[in-house]
Each structure stands twice: as C-alpha cells, then as structure tokens.
Amino acid sequence: MSTNIPKSSYDFLKKLSKNNHRDWMQENKKEYLASEKELKSFYAQVQDGLQETDEIAKQKIFRINRDIRFSKDKTPYNVHRSASWSRAGAQRRGGYYLRLEPGNSLMAGGFFSPEPADLLRIRKEFEMDTTEIREILAASEFEKAFGGFNEQYAVKTSPKGFSKEDPNIDLIRLKSYFVEHSFTDAEVQASDFSEKLLYHFNLLRPYYDYMSAVLTTDLNGVSLIED
Template sequence: MSTSATSPVAFSGFPHGALDFYAGLEADNSKAYWTEHKQQWEHDVREPMLALVDALEDEFGEAKLFRPNRDIRFSADKSPYKTHLGAFAATHPGCGYYVEISATGLKAGGGFHAHATTQTARLRQAVVSESTGPQLEQLLAAARGSGFEVLGEKVRTTPRGYAADHPRIETLRHKELMLIRDFGSPRWLETTQALDEVRGAWQALRPLNEWFSEHVGPA
C-alpha cells in the first residue's frame, strides 16, 4: 500500500536531516525512535518527496509514496519500519518510475516489477524474439552506459523451455527487470538540482518503459 497527498510547497532539495533520520533509524529501528523523530521525518523526508513527485507529475503521471512501515507478517525480520522512503509513478501495474531517499542518499530508476507469471512469460517471449529481443538488449546496454544498474529477481540457471546457450540467456533469467541509478549524497542533494537529476534519470528510462508497456503489459 502507499500514500499520496498534494504537495504544499515547491521542491527545494532533500535536507541533510533526511539522511540523518534514516541513519538513526538504521541504528534504532523502534517505535520509540520513530515517535520521537516523526516530525523530522515529516519535514525532512516526506514533504520534500511529495514536492519532488508533484513537480514531475505533469511529465510522468501521479506518483504514490510507499508506506514507511514494513509488512512483517511473513518476514523473519520484525523491524517495524523501512529504512528508506520510495515513490512510484506507474505507467501500468508493475511498470513505471521509481525514486528513493535513504541514509546513503538518492536513487532513481524504474522498469518492470513482475506482478504475475504471465508478465514474466511475455517478457521472455519478447526477449527470444528476433524482432524485439535485440532492441531490448540495446536499451539495457544504453542504460548501463548511463550509470544504471540492472536489477530484478531472476533464476540461477536456465528458465524451463529455453536453451542454455541462447545469446540473450542472461536477460532470459530475469523474472523482472528494474534499473537503478545510485546518486549517493552529493552536495546538490539539498538543492533543486536533485529534481533535475531524477527527471533526467526517468527520461533516460522512458524508451525502456515504453518497451515494457508494449511487450509485457499489465498482469
């Protein structure tokens, strides 16, 4: 689940207090810490993130902020809070643009996060196709060259029904494809340049997201 709201102010950067908040949360992931520092989270983390996605909405659509608390029902880790705040602007369920702030700084990216096995099946069919697979490889290579890391759950061996020596076997192993550019915590993080950097990252991934929309589609 996620939350969204209208941003009351223009984006001016992420205060260093955002990183400090999450550094403290990593050291003490407790309700007591959260309660004591909630105002800092609101002012230094949530409000700037809302302002950031509000500034990007006209170009990329509405983004929603993920909830700060973790779903611990089926997890061995019972830490109650996430150690980052993320936001996602969906082009369709499972595909879109992502931004995150944490103790280590800013990340931005996007791509395809599988919601159903049918989506993964369509992804792999498009990867093996000679009309669409090479195009995807070119888009992924361009993204890597621009500083993105290719992430996403994948199988360790060969997906059932595909040849182990397929020229695009590494991509075929993926159940989903997500790309992230890790900016870290440069000085411009506290300025409006952070907006420009996230916008640039999302623009760079637009051709990939269009590929996913066309060839993978919703669940």
C-alpha cells in the same frame, strides 16, 4: 525545477537507524511529521516534473512502518523513505521508484517480478528477437546511467520451455527486468537533485515505449487492448 532533500530529513533517518524503536519515535514524532511534510512536498514536485514528459496515474508513498509479522527482524520502522509513480493507461507500462536512505539512495525503474503472463510474453519476445532491446541497453547515456538489467533475479540455466543454448538466454533467464542508479548523499542534498533524478527517470522512456508495445500486443503484433 530545482529542489533538494532537506538535510533535516536525512538527519532524521540517520537518527532513526540508531534508535529504531517505538518509544524513540513517539518522543520524536514532531520531527518525523516535519520530515514527512518536506518529503511529500518534494515528491509532489517530482510528479509535476514527470507529468511534463509522461502521464502519471498515481503516486504511492511507502509506509515507514515495517511488516514484521513474518520477519526475524522485529525493528518496527524502515530507515529509508520510498515513493513510486505509476504511468497512466493500459497502453503505458512501467513506473518510477525512488529510495532515500543515507548511504544507500537510488532510483529504479522497469519490471520487478512481473506477473507470469507478462514474464512469459517478455521471454517469448526475446526468444524471437532482441535487436531493439539490446540497442536500448547499449545506448550510451542509458548504459552509463544503469549499466544494464539487475541480474540478481534469474533462473540458474533456462526457464521451462526455453533452450539454454538460445543465443539470447542471458536475457531470457532473468526473472525481473529493471535497472537502477545510486546517488551519493551529497548528490541527494544538492540543489539540483530533482533535475538529476528526472534526468534518470526520463532515460527510461525508450525502454518503456518498447516494453509497452511488447506487453500490449501478442507475438504477431496484434493489440491486446480493447477499444
């Protein structure tokens, strides 16, 4: 598969960032709809590519309208377009995320703010043994692409019930376990962008296989999935 993001779609987002109000959007609705049609075609091809190596349950395209009810920023529209793909089945954890924004495009994957039970299970696993996860993080292609977990979301010292002296506290203290990779505008608009994107998505599979095993078993390795 060799598909790029049309320059017209990027140009629309650039113009929207400078004219983020409803009157302008109404005046340029035809261009917006054309851009959305092109992007949806690209998303569909990405999903087809993911299906070749994984099982995808659904695709979600995030709305361009911002929720401004509780925000000081009252601009009505997102100046980026985003989509995600969820893996199928209770035994497959994780998903794939793409953000398209001039000057700030990226892909990401992992577990962003997991629910409390999952977060505790992950931390307990890391308290017990981090050999496998550290091998995954240190794999040359994975490390080159992602550089490790995003550490922006973490407790200051240690979570309740865990020792700050634990040798694995660097992983235990995290509140999210996701990675990301940025793309330049030139990369996004190149003819091989879909291939490059899928390459980075596929790098997540060893991590997802490991985390799926963790999150579908208890600390004794007994399956939590009902037959």
